[in-house]
Amino acid sequence: MAVFTEVSADEARALLRALKLGELRELRGIQSGIENTNYFVTAEDMFGATEYVLTLFERLTAEQLPFYLHLMKHLAQHGIPVPDPAADKDGDILHTVAGKPAALVNKLAGGHELAPGPDHCSQVGAMLARMHLAGRDYKRHQPNLRSLAWWNETVPVVLPFLEPEQAALLRSELAFQNHVAGSSAWQALPRGPVHADLFRDNVMFDGGQLTGFFDFYFAGIDAWLFDLAVCLNDWAIDLPTGRHDPERARAFVAAYASVRPLTAAERQLLPAMLRAGALRFWISRLWDFHLPREASLLKPHDPTHFERVLRQRIAQPVTAAALG
Ligand SMILES: Nc1ncnc2c1ncn2[C@@H]1O[C@H](COP(=O)(O)OP(=O)(O)O)[C@@H](O)[C@H]1O
Numbered sequence: 001m002a003v004f005t006e007v008s009a010d011e012a013r014a015l016l017r018a019l020k021l022g023e024l025r026e027l028r029g030i031q032s033g034i035e036n037t038n039y040f041v042t043a044e045d046m047f048g049a050t051e052y053v054l055t056l057f058e059r060l061t062a063e064q065l066p067f068y069l070h071l072m073k074h075l076a077q078h079g080i081p082v083p084d085p086a087a088d089k090d091g092d093i094l095h096t097v098a099g100k101p102a103a104l105v106n107k108l109a110g111g112h113e114l115a116p117g118p119d120h121c122s123q124v125g126a127m128l129a130r131m132h133l134a135g136r137d138y139k140r141h142q143p144n145l146r147s148l149a150w151w152n153e154t155v156p157v158v159l160p161f162l163e164p165e166q167a168a169l170l171r172s173e174l175a176f177q178n179h180v181a182g183s184s185a186w187q188a189l190p191r192g193p194v195h196a197d198l199f200r201d202n203v204m205f206d207g208g209q210l211t212g213f214f215d216f217y218f219a220g221i222d223a224w225l226f227d228l229a230v231c232l233n234d235w236a237i238d239l240p241t242g243r244h245d246p247e248r249a250r251a252f253v254a255a256y257a258s259v260r261p262l263t264a265a266e267r268q269l270l271p272a273m274l275r276a277g278a279l280r281f282w283i284s285r286l287w288d289f290h291l292p293r294e295a296s297l298l299k300p301h302d303p304t305h306f307e308r309v310l311r312q313r314i315a316q317p318v319t320a321a322a323l324g
């Protein structure tokens, strides 16, 4: 379930009124999702009915949220299909509903494509590159909070829960990534706002056409290549085995590069960044699994999946040349 905080019809009506979005027609809790309270809201004004998503943030604070919400607004204003937070008369997009920080955004059409083919990958790849370019003049700054510094902090905390061989792999991969981060190629990587969690379940398709990216709550400033690597590790692998799927990966990268060609540093560091993307989610899944936060709403994902992906990335590096 994903209604952790009940919202009454009166509270929804008051929000719609403050945002001048018309009268409440329907308020329906969204059962999927593991982190926030989400409702579908239907409002009606003189132009007809419109569907929105109301999110009450259960974990992120009112201090952390402006970076994500304003990034979504910035991208929407630059023509990227992402949920656009509705503003009140003062221009505020972060509201309070039932005592929680909240946002109301447009509902993206369609559903997830959980078994993507090359065409889906190519649509996501091209839009990812457009999103990176559109984010170049975004003024707010918040680092990717699940990046190298967090890995260095968190690895010692999860190590005691691992078998010796897993611990050795985690230690050596972390050392490798610290080494990579000191290289001139890494310093030269182009950076900007990245989604950082653009898995299959954070993208919508309708009738085979991409309708949008959502769930920007792990976004931050980081290397664009990191975002690409996180995507390839989900969109272009065989989920049961973690094995690389060359056809989907080529479609993804070719479409990305048709909008924004990769630099020499990015081509050089693609294999290392694919390892970084796998490491990042191995660590976060280990952390959620072994150290569930008190009263946490998170349902832990299987950490061994990303251990498998990491082992594959090390044993069979995927180079930019192999992807065309
Ligand atoms: N803007 C949106 N448009 C359409 N559906 C959405 C939108 N935002 C969320 N959803 C739906 O709500 C579900 C839960 O949202 P999600 O962001 O994954 O929640 P959580 O942060 O709790 O994991 C998604 O799987 C999707 O079906």
Ligand SMILES: N[C@@H](CCOP(=O)(O)O)C(=O)O
Residues within 6 Å of the ligand: 033, 034, 035, 197, 199, 202, 215, 281, 284, 285, 301
């Ligand atoms: N994509 C991450 C988990 C993040 O959860 P989300 O539901 O907020 O996207 C993973 O698979 O570990």
